[in-house]
Amino acid sequence: MIKTDIKTAPLTPAFGVEVSGVALADFVPSGRFDELRALFEEHSALLFRRQNFSDSDHMALAQAFGPIEDRKADERKKGEAFEIPKVTNEAIDKSLKGGTMDMQRLQLESNFLWHADSTFIPTPALTNILIGRVVTSEGGATELASTRAAWAAMPEDLKSRIRDRGIWHHYSISRAKISPELAKQPMFHKWPATHWKAVWPNPVNGREALYIASHAYKVDGYDEAKSRVLLDELMDFCTRPEFTYSHNWEVGDVLIWDQRATLHRGTPWPFEQPRTLSSICVSVTEKDGVEEMRLSC
Numbered sequence: 001m002i003k004t005d006i007k008t009a010p011l012t013p014a015f016g017v018e019v020s021g022v023a024l025a026d027f028v029p030s031g032r033f034d035e036l037r038a039l040f041e042e043h044s045a046l047l048f049r050r051q052n053f054s055d056s057d058h059m060a061l062a063q064a065f066g067p068i069e070d071r072k073a074d075e076r077k078k079g080e081a082f083e084i085p086k087v088t089n090e091a092i093d094k095s096l097k098g099g100t101m102d103m104q105r106l107q108l109e110s111n112f113l114w115h116a117d118s119t120f121i122p123t124p125a126l127t128n129i130l131i132g133r134v135v136t137s138e139g140g141a142t143e144l145a146s147t148r149a150a151w152a153a154m155p156e157d158l159k160s161r162i163r164d165r166g167i168w169h170h171y172s173i174s175r176a177k178i179s180p181e182l183a184k185q186p187m188f189h190k191w192p193a194t195h196w197k198a199v200w201p202n203p204v205n206g207r208e209a210l211y212i213a214s215h216a217y218k219v220d221g222y223d224e225a226k227s228r229v230l231l232d233e234l235m236d237f238c239t240r241p242e243f244t245y246s247h248n249w250e251v252g253d254v255l256i257w258d259q260r261a262t263l264h265r266g267t268p269w270p271f272e273q274p275r276t277l278s279s280i281c282v283s284v285t286e287k288d289g290v291e292e293m294r295l296s297c
Contacts, residue, residue, distance in 0.1 A: 006035060008043075011245045015146035015262075016045035024048040024254055025057040033064045040127070041204040045144050045257040047247065053131060053254055055084055055278070062280040065127055066288070069118060069281040071190075087111065087266070088276040090134070106182040110175050111266040113214035114145060114239055116259045117281050120171040120215045121191050125259040125281040126288050132249035134276040139269030142277075143246045148209035148261040150238035151199065158237065161230055162198045166220040166295040167212060169194045174214035195295040200260045203289045209261035210238060211293070238263060249277070260288070 008017040019039065027036045039046055062068050070082055089108060118125040130142065151159070170193045176183035198219070200211045212234055219227040246267070247255060257264065259281075269275055284290040 006039075008039070011045060011047060012146075012242075014149035014243050015043060016047065016144065016245050016257075017043045018047045018049065020049070024051045024061070025053055028057075028060045028064050033061075037065070040256065040258060041202060044146055044148055044209075044261045045245065045255065048254040048256075050250055050252040051131075051254050053252065058084060058129060058131060058278060058280055062129055062282050065129075065282040066285050067283045069123075069125055069283045071118075071121070085279050086133075086276055087130075087279050088134075088274070089271060090274045090276055103182060103185065105271070106179045107175075108266070110178045110182065110214075112268065113174055113177060114235055114263045114265045115174060115214040116211070116263055118259070118283075119169040119196065119211070119213045120194055122194065123283045123290065124194075124196075126284040127256055127259055127282050128264070129280050129282070130255045131278040132251050132253040133278055134274050135249040135251055136269040136273040136275050139267055140273075140275050141246045141248050141267045142255060143244055143265050143267060144255075144257055145239045145244045145263040146209075146261065147212065147238045147243075147263060148202075148207055150240070150243045151208055151210045153243075154210075154237060158233065162210070162219065162234060165198050166195050167198050167216050167231075168218040169196065169213060169215040170217060171215060173217045177214065193297060195297045197293045197295060200289060200293055202261065203287065207261075210234060211260065212238070213263070235263075260284070 005021045006019060007021040008019055010017055017039065027033050068082070087108070089105070116125070117128055171191065172183040172188040175185070175188050196211055198211060199208050201208050212231060216231050217227065218224050219230055222230060247253070
């Protein structure tokens with residue numbers, strides 16, 4: 001039961017709510033995380049505006065959702081601690097990154113593609129908890145698209161072409177759409193291709209969502225050329241305006257979304273302006289339906 005001090009307002013008619021009445025940092029220590037999780041399962045995307053939300057708060061909330069995703073665990077030296085990832089155009093010394101072929105800049109530009117995080121690793125992401133730390137005067141929005149709402153509204157002739165099929169994903173696929181040189185970087189070949197069912201039913205409420213991303217490249221039963229055409233058509237449908245939300249950041253804003261049912265992307269900004277978002281992805285577990293989604297490779 002959601003207590004009455006928690007207030008919600010729709011982000012769009014299709015999905016998502018802005019949550020107020022309770023500070024986000026209070027849900028875990030007060031023992032009320034289950035109420036937040038219920039909102040997450042029902043609405044797919046949650047927005048908390050202008051929060052006083054520290055790195056320790058960020059870690060505690062992520063751990064309440066599940067195991068923290070750590071893509072660099074194999075790269076750190078013994079005893080070196082996990083650091084909260086940053087989506088940023090700032091260097092460590094706070095100077096801005098350089099020219100158009102700078103790999104960091106190209107990696108940021110790849111985030112402008114519609115995607116779900118981590119569909120390309122053996123255990124994909126359940127959620128991303130994203131916080132505005134340094135924001136720009138214009139641009140730099142984060143946009144969400146509900147593949148749950150889109151799947152419910154999708155015409156049957158399009159649904160029938162993907163239903164009951166599997167989709168193959170690889171990290172380098174999305175990076176090659178930005179730059180062949182970027183796609184050659186070793187970090188984009190760390191994991192072999194993954195193979196997931198095309199539709200992810202929510203284990204809590206049974207509502208289905210299309211599970212696609214910019215990393216997807218082949219659909220079972222089609223060659224790669226026909227797969228690309230179908231995946232583009234599905235992506236175009238899922239990202240229609242009626243299924244999307246665009247968030248313009250203020251410092252302290254926190255977005256939380258269900259990666260099983262929501263795509264996201266960044267939008268460009270004047271690159272001479274610094275922009276930094278703190279980002280923790282949480283991995284799916286068996287209770288989130290991952291084993292039912294897994295197909296043999």
